[in-house]
Each structure stands twice: as structure tokens, then as C-alpha cells.
Amino acid sequence: LAKTTQPISMDSYEGQEVNITCSHNNIATNDYITWYQQFPSQGPRFIIQGYKTKVTNEVASLFIPADRKSSTLSLPRVSLSDTAVYYCLSPPELDTGRRALTFGSGTRLQVQP
Amino acid sequence: AAGVIQSPRHLIKEKRETATLKCYPIPRHDTVYWYQQGPGQDPQFLISFYEKMQSDKGSIPDRFSAQQFSDYHSELNMSSLELGDSALYFCASSLVLAGLVTDTQYFGPGTRLTVL
Numbered sequence: 001l002a003k004t005t006q007p008i009s010m011d012s013y014e015g016q017e018v019n020i021t022c023s024h025n026n027i028a029t030n031d032y033i034t035w036y037q038q039f040p041s042q043g044p045r046f047i048i049q050g051y052k053t054k055v056t057n058e059v060a061s062l063f064i065p066a067d068r069k070s071s072t073l074s075l076p077r078v079s080l081s082d083t084a085v086y087y088c089l090s091p092p093e094l095d096t097g098r099r100a101l102t103f104g105s106g107t108r109l110q111v112q113p
Numbered sequence: 114a115a116g117v118i119q120s121p122r123h124l125i126k127e128k129r130e131t132a133t134l135k136c137y138p139i140p141r142h143d144t145v146y147w148y149q150q151g152p153g154q155d156p157q158f159l160i161s162f163y164e165k166m167q168s169d170k171g172s173i174p175d176r177f178s179a180q181q182f183s184d185y186h187s188e189l190n191m192s193s194l195e196l197g198d199s200a201l202y203f204c205a206s207s208l209v210l211a212g213l214v215t216d217t218q219y220f221g222p223g224t225r226l227t228v229l
Contacts, residue, residue: 032215034215034217038156041201041223041225042222042223043117043203043205043220043221043222043223044156044203044220045220046217046218046219049215049217087155091215091216092215093215094209094213094215094216097168097169098169099144099146099161099163099168099169100146100158100161100169100171101146101148101156101158101218102158103148103155103156103157104155105155106155
């Protein structure tokens with residue numbers, strides 16, 4: 001599983017685009033990158049997952065360059081309700097029999113009015 | 114859409130007491146996970162079950178045990194509670210589909226356990 005590193009905190013204002021970069025220098029060939037969002041006192045929520053290039057859904061975009069040693073979560077036009085902790089994870093492959101998500105120190109995003 | 118249900122949502126216990134947390138996964142999900150999140154900390158994996166069998170084990174204390182029942186709900190049993198067990202306990206569920214490399218875990222709202 002890739003060890004991930006991301007900024008401890010970020011600040012933004014409503015309406016801005018927020019990009020959170022995650023480093024994973026030791027990512028293996030079969031590793032995916034997944035992002036979860038967690039609001040205070042709530043369970044983490046899956047946002048997006050990717051392997052390479054770009055993935056987009058209704059919530060965010062995920063950019064993974066060709067070398068896959070980093071990835072960037074992009075949140076378009078954030079609002080106050082996007083204030084949360086964002087975790088970059090490398091989930092285990094199902095065929096390993098492992099199931100655990102390993103949460104490192106996420107990025108605490110604070111959106112100001 | 115149905116979500117993961119956890120009960121109780123809040124629980125207050127004294128030291129050395131026991132506690133039982135319950136988790137009802139999303140219908141048709143076959144895997145249940147338990148995570149512990151202490152104050153100001155990140156979630157830590159405890160244990161998981163796939164099709165009612167333990168599938169993975171993390172940093173679960175020997176004082177804790179868990180099981181998944183025939184209806185796929187799971188219970189986390191905690192004995193000889195300590196002050197340090199005060200935390201949010203999350204249950205998550207997923208469905209392992211053929212052809213998928215990884216699964217997506219859906220978390221419940223959590224049970225806040227306070228040990229006095």
C-alpha cells in the first residue's frame with residue numbers, strides 16, 4: 001500500500017477552487033488512490049477514486065499524472081459546507097484479503113465566507 | 114438510499130463496565146468494518162468481517178471482540194472499559210463485486226462512547 005502525505009491544513013474562500021495535493025512516492029503498480037471526506041463527528045464519506053489521468057464526478061475531480069507519484073483532488077467553487085477533513089488513501093486490493101483503510105493525517109480544509 | 118445504521122448513537126459507561134455496539138450494514142452488503150476514532154485523531158481500523166467470517170484484523174484490543182451474524186449485522190463487544198476507550202466508533206459496509214480491484218466503504222454515523 002502506498003504511504004501518502006498531504007498538507008495538514010488549507011484555507012480558502014467561498015467560490016474558489018481548492019486543490020489538495022497528495023504525495024505517494026512508493027505507489028505500487030496496482031495501487032489506486034481514493035479520497036474520503038469527513039465532517040466533524042460524522043463518518044468518512046467516499047468522494048472519488050482513480051488510477052491514472054483524470055477522473056471527475058459530481059463532487060470533485062482527481063488528477064493523477066503519468067508517474068503516479070502524486071495526485072490532486074480538485075474541489076470546484078467551494079462553499080462553507082465543504083469545510084471538512086480530506087483523506088488521501090491507497091485502499092487495499094481485494095485479492096490480498098486485506099480490508100482495512102489506513103487513514104493517515106488528512107488535510108483540514110477551512111472555507112471562509 | 115439506505116445507509117449504515119449504528120446503535121446506540123451515544124453511550125456512557127463507567128470504567129470496567131462492558132458495552133455492545135451494533136451495526137446494520139447497507140442491504141446486500143457483505144462486508145462490515147469497525148473503526149475507532151479518538152478525540153482529535155484519525156480513524157483507526159479495528160476489525161472486519163466478510164460473509165460472517167473475520168477477514169482482517171487491526172489494532173483491536175484483546176478486551177474487544179466482534180462478530181457478524183446471519184443477517185449480516187455486526188456487534189462490537191467491549192469489556193473492562195478504560196478511559197482511553199472513549200472515542201467515536203464507526204461501522205462501515207461494502208459489497209465486494211467480481212471484477213473490482215478495491216471496494217468502496219460506506220460509513221455509518223458512529224457511536225460516541227464515553228467512559229467515565
